[in-house]
């Protein structure tokens with residue numbers, strides 16, 4: 001079953017479209033990679049999906065037409081988006097960032113439990129819970145961004161270039177957490193990356209974008225072993 | 237020395253009033269990057285309404301309560317009807333629009349109540365205390381207490397409530413706030429409401445010291461603009477401290493600097509502000525991300 005169905009999605013900045021009738025689906029309980037070179041339109045897709053950009057076409061999320069929903073409503077429906085460059089509140093404490101992430105949750109007990117749960121997954125955040133988010137290292141901020149997004153109990157977690165600016169070891173750690181979220185909790189993930197090699201090792205299916213359109217799609221394992229694809233699209 | 241402390245106390249009382257209006261300006265600026273030049277005149281309208289209710293026989297406390305709530309709605313209405321439609325326009329356009337609010341509300345007061353000065357009812361009892369030769373009136377004490385309560389309430393809302401968290405988040409980044417499910421526009425609207433009520437508090441404090449007139453808040457707005465610049469446009473705490481500094485500087489300067497005297501006292505806050513901006517361009521408590529207006 002598809003949790004997300006995107007049909008003929010067009011969006012852009014001002015009068016010019018960046019996305020030209022993009023089509024793709026995300027199956028419930030899978031990790032999906034969205035790859036492509038810089039400027040291909042990956043970020044634009046995520047921004048259109050979370051409602052930060054106006055768009056045309058059909059976006060169906062768990063049976064609801066997302067385009068009718070405000071950005072806030074989309075979060076309530078279970079869509080979480082970690083934007084490129086983290087999306088944490090720099091002058092809030094770590095704890096306040098998590099509280100903000102739980103803005104759509106009304107149950108105080110659940111918020112407290114979730115906070116402790118993510119603190120135990122990210123002990124570094126627990127140590128720094130009173131510290132300003134802006135003072136954290138890049139890796140810690142990405143973990144905070146992830147924990148912040150998880151506080152809303154998302155059904156679909158979208159993450160824009162999690163590896164950007166991080167040391168390889170920390171990137172690996174973040175991907176391991178994606179995998180365990182998927183394995184243990186059946187969470188669906190849509191991961192935008194330029195680091196194709198690593199992402200394809202973790203993803204089930206993948207799409208490759210070029211100039212505002214999806215040009216290749218398939219199982220991650222196939223893309224990883226397909227040399228033609230590797231050379232022409234992924235540049236590895 | 238007694239004179240110094242007397243001027244200090246009097247300056248703090250005026251400063252508290254500048255601080256409340258500055259707080260209103262900063263609340264709006266933080267959230268929307270707009271300087272609302274109409275803030276003082278909106279407060280004047282509220283003060284007239286409170287006066288009118290009293291004239292009709294409503295007890296002063298009740299009329300302040302009613303108008304405090306009505307001012308909130310006025311702020312919300314102005315945001316919905318006037319500010320939201322131009323929220324994507326250029327800075328120049330928005331400045332013209334808030335100057336328009338200034339002209340509109342002043343004209344409205346003039347049209348409804350005329351130019352005659354009206355005596356605003358006293359909120360605090362007349363007496364006072366002599367402490368080591370310094371006269372502290374009940375009204376001075378009252379004004380300072382009101383500011384203290386206002387600051388404590390605002391601080392508590394911002395720090396400890398879900399609403400406050402959402403308002404701070406919206407002021408920090410509307411996009412990041414949308415991504416955690418905050419209805420940012422609603423927060424901006426509430427911000428305008430809070431600001432209008434805060435402005436009304438400033439006007440209600442000024443009312444009994446001066447007389448009610450359509451232009452009564454104009455000098456206060458000037459001082460409040462200086463206070464906000466002094467404290468840093470994105471810092472509520474800065475607005476409070478800035479207001480108090482401006483009030484004290486005005487009071488001390490007008491007496492101790494013979495070449496200034498009463499006529500030129502309005503220069504003092506501007507001079508103080510300029511000096512501080514030379515040393516610290518973002519204001520005392522401002523963060524470096526604010527662009528100068």
Ligand SMILES: Nc1ncnc2c1ncn2[C@@H]1O[C@H](COP(=O)(O)OP(=O)(O)O)[C@@H](O)[C@H]1O
Pocket residue numbers: 013018036037038039040041042043044045
């Ligand atoms: N804020 C913006 N205003 C105008 N054009 C933009 C903006 N952001 C991105 N673009 C353009 O949209 C295209 C796609 O960008 P983006 O979605 O950020 O690509 P990617 O995330 O794949 O690197 C690029 O050509 C870029 O120049």
Ligand SMILES: [Mg+2]
Pocket residue numbers: 042043044084160161
């Ligand atoms: Mg991008």
